[in-house]
Amino acid sequence: MTLHHNHKASLLTHRPKTSSAALDDASGHGGFNAHMKRTASQTFSAQHVDHGAYPQLASVQEGMMRVDYAPSHASHSSSLSRTGTVLKTGYKQICRRLSTSSSASSSASVPRRPSLSGLLDNPLSSRKPSMDVGRLQHHDSGMPTPTLADAAVTAVHSRFSSLKRLGSTRHRRPATSGPSGEYARYNPVPPPMPANYPVPPPGQAARAAAAAANNERLLQKREVEEQQQTRAFLSGTLLCSHDMDDVIKDSESGVGMQCSSPIARADSVQEKKFDPVQYLPAEIVTMVLSNLDAPSLIKTEQVSKNWYEAATSPHVWKHIFLRRFEPEVHVQPEPIMMGGAGIGKLDSRGKSAPGQDWCTMYKARMTINRRWKGCNPNAIYLNGHTDSVYCCQFDEDKIITGSRDRTIRVWDMKDYKCLKVIGGPSSRPQPNTPGPLEMHTQMVKNKPSMNGTREGDAIYQVPEDYHEASILCLQYDNEIMVTGSSDFTCIVWDITGSDYVPLHRLTGHSAGVLDVALDDKHIISCSKDATINVWDRKTFRRVRTLTGHRGPVNAVQLRGNLLVSASGDGVAKLWNLESGQCIKEFPSQDRGLAAVEFSDDAKYVLAGGNDHVVYKFDAMTGQLLYTSPKHGGLVRSLFLDAHNGRVVSGSYDQSIRIADYATGETFGTYENWTTSWILSAKSDYRRVVATSQDGRALILDFGWETEGVNTLIGS
Template sequence: MSSEHTSHRPARRRASMLFRVRPRTATAGELLDNAPAAWSELQRDTSNGFYAEDNGHNEPVLEETSAFPEPLVKHRPTKSFSNIRHGVDGLRALGRRLSVTIRKKSSKGNLRHSHETQDHRDHGQPLGVEGAQRLQGGSRIHSSISRRPSLSALQSLHAPLTSAGKISSVMGLGAPVVDLSAGAAARAAAAAQNEMFNAERVSSRTDSKFYDRPERDSESGIGIDLRERSDSSDADLAVVRTDPVVFFPPEIMAQILSYLDPESLMRTEAVSRAWHKAASSRHVWRHVYRREFGSRVPPSKAKSKVHSAGLGKTLPNQDWKRIFLIRQALERRWRDGKAAAIYLQGHTDSVYCVQFDEKKIITGSRDRTIRIWDAHYPWPCLKIIGANPNDAPSSGPGTVPPTAITPPASGSAPMLAICPQVQGPSDVASCAPRSPEYHNASILCLQYDDEIMVTGSSDHTCIVWDVKDDYKPIRRLVGHKAGVLDVCFDDRYIVSCSKDTTICVWDRHTGELVKKLLGHRGPVNAVQLRGDLVVSASGDGIAKLWNITSGLCIREFAGRDRGLACVEFSDDARTILAGGNDQVIYQFDANTGELIGELKGHSGLVRSLYLDSINRRIVSGSYDMSVKVFDADTGELTIDLPGWTTSWMLSAKSDYRRIVATSQDSRTVIMDFGYGLDGIELLEEA
């Protein structure tokens, strides 16, 4: 292009007016003839976007024009041949400028403009008029450098809102050609974007309490999923649809299922065959059953074989699910108070004391004998220790011959009464009669473990027996001046109490007297031992807590106004239970000495107490001829068993399956809650 034509090219200015002014009397021909002059006037920018022209009548006329006007058709007059040649050259130059070539890519101006615009959009900020003008200016500068606009420049003619443009004339001749992406379009795009930004910000503040929520990238479409849920592929839902029983190894799945409770585990078995097989695993049910019932066992009794928790034997093919169902049925019977009464007859006088485990039951009687019974059907007497039964008194003060049981008017009656056949002395193995090493008076108390058994008698002495050597006597403990009413021991000491108001502490292994505790003013009827602490209950109405090392009484627990006949010490040495003539069971805090509860229900002297810490039960026997069971946590009376014997209840103990109580009517009654349950023997640990 020649310099002549270049000098006549007007400077590129923004098209910032939406209105133009024309005289009222102007015609279309005049507008076409005056187009160059109008264009020079149009290039004068105003601040308010309007331009007024005097029409000769001193009345400016405003004509509304479109932001994107249609190109005007101009008919040029006929000119000379030189002018036509000149026009041909201009057309050639225009063709070169508008040609599209693949030798170069998009201009730098377009790239810079797109980058800046994208930066603003990525940061979620409004573009604004100033930003649009700045982008417009940058585009104008770079456009002036590049003489061959790329294809993107042509496409901008059809997308006026996407980039800032410019105004130019063709060869500086004729009416101006307005680029549709000029300043007005940029401002319109910025205004529209600002309005959308403000509307979204207001709506987000109105709809949500989180004002600083990031805006979605609506321009690029990133993060927008217009698919329906049904359009999701199977690969997207693969994790959700994966069966863990099929996916995980059996060992891991068994470990996962072992954390379920029994009810949930049984429901899991109904999901499918694969789940039934995994949830029925014996390994899983063993963990579930042991966690459900084994967690009740206190640490102090975990190593003891005497106190069974009914956890079953660990055998290779043990059916642990069946064991759980049996235990569940047993617990249901405890709640309903349904048990069978099994009466052991053989003693000829009052039975004062009893202790038992899963294999045997040992009782001591006023007839001066100790009997060992089989704990299973048909409950035969296995051994008699003590005086010749033929020499024992057949009757005496307080002896009540066996009679039939009358069903009680209230409480729980036996669902079945069983009286095994009475064995004669010749049918029972016994030790050598009339041995000076045996007791020659009533057996008032006893306790045993896996190694020894200790008994106390009205002959003022205690005897230590060797359990492993067929209950042969080891030594006699002499030190009391009256009948020994209760005895207890652990792996260090043997503690006995007597009517002489004293408490004696003996060395278990040597039999030497270690301490004698003095302080009670009446007969000491019961004692319990926990570590270095001893608790005692006396007829003077006071329970005392002693320290064996110092031999001093460290705390006292007083009843109402009558004597105490029995006492129990919790395994954690925090709670003391005491009962007596008040017909109430007192619950004391061992640390503070405060009375924290009273268990009521008996109508006679509370003669016996037993705290089953494994199953959280308190079992009591009374002179009202009843055995009652209380909840150890709430103190609520859960089972009332009145009239199961015909005389006073003298002693009562319990485990997970049964209560064994002795009476003044010379019988021992087994209250078996598991009688008749198929497979009940699977709960035994021994």
């Protein structure tokens, strides 16, 4: 007992020294065996108890250790709680009792121990050992100590994790013999294992490990699914909420697990719902949603209230609308646009004005496109010219036409009234001209002629200079208009004011001027004399003359520094304006060419003529890409609306055809909407304006009374 009475009480009373420390201490305490080595289990207490046989005592011992090792070690006896004292005292008594019983059976063989994994897997099994530790009798009083057993069982419940930490001590085999008497408590021998001790069923540890692995896999799967949902939202591919619920439901039900027995989840995992529209900044949400197409955005509006507010934002619809419908500029100077762009109002810088209803505008454009595909336009007839109308051009405010009657007429695009008639004194129209003509059944407007009336006389204008022959061609921009005539000349007009004022007459051709083109730098004219003249727009000086065609040059088109021309000799040519050289030729399969178009990006050339077809050539290689189905007569007019993917052709067969730009396939044919040849046909996003030999201008309006169509008109 000198071990206990010669040392001052300490918090480390029940913590023995290690083997090396014990050897050093043996020289000072003769009652201690200098050659005895302590096992791993002895590092926790001076009295060793076989925790493998009695797992309930492990938690009691650990609880006692936690009291001994409490941080309040400055004052020893005063810092110990009442609970710690009771646990320590009870534990010493049990160890003393077990030591006595183990000495009596030290020579007996060690029975087979239960599996450690079984104890860990099912520590609270209802099948208890035959020896009830909770009913051990105190060796002094002989009275049962149920309170200590209850404390041990409660500790087992609350500290199941401590069994795993002390598991290594239960695997060590204690010595079968050792010191007896006073030192027996340092190496006690456990009592014999009861013969009827329950053995855990086989495979229980494997099933528990499989359950833990599957639970971990399901948690990782849910995390991956949440990350995929967020990633899909950021890339524009939205996962619907009901689909995500199905994924989570399948995950929680354990689909794909191969366990031999069902595994009940001890924890209730609360799924984390993350709404990116609610938490992300509005600018980022707008940027993400702007990358969707319109059908996806409409579906997005149905997700929730927050998503509806984000998806109906005018900023989002503005991006979607402009990405779909805003024309691209490929070359400089920018080519003259025919008609309107159909993208709403613009500010002073040419950018889209704020405050527009972009969603309504998108619906209107899509409705118009469906009417193009369904061949369902309405007809509007403009009467006033007294002879063939050879040429036309229009924008969102006006239409300008030139006729064989030697006059130029300006029409209001809103109410289709004739605003101005320009011609010489001898070209003034006579009353009751033209006479009534047949109209199509889908006619919605037929503006009568005002010729010979007081109102008609009021709008007739005789300028200082004018053409005295047929007006064969014209083109204008925001500042000037150029007209070409059978009188071999061109007139440049100032159209910035209400009165169209002639600025200069261009002379240099020896035959009628059949077509003109212009941009910011040049004015181009082609003639029946087989030549092309290039004029400086500022000085009206002729820069050069392009020669090489062997027949009348019927049409020209300008794109930057490149010019394409079509001639009655059956060849279309590509010219470099700086050098004046022909760099590519595009021959027809037969006869002459009457019309030509140059794509906005200068990659393709379209031509049509006497062989009744439309050709599409690659501008760089000269390769023929396709030939359209034949018209019933000469193709007199061509117009390419590349942005909307449409080619409009007018023919002497009195028809207007609409074809797909990419394939050349015809999807709309309008025959006999006029009573004679189609001489010119041009289009924009919603209408075709055509002129005929019967003296009328015809408008095929695919946007007639479409809801929201007025929101597409520019300022």
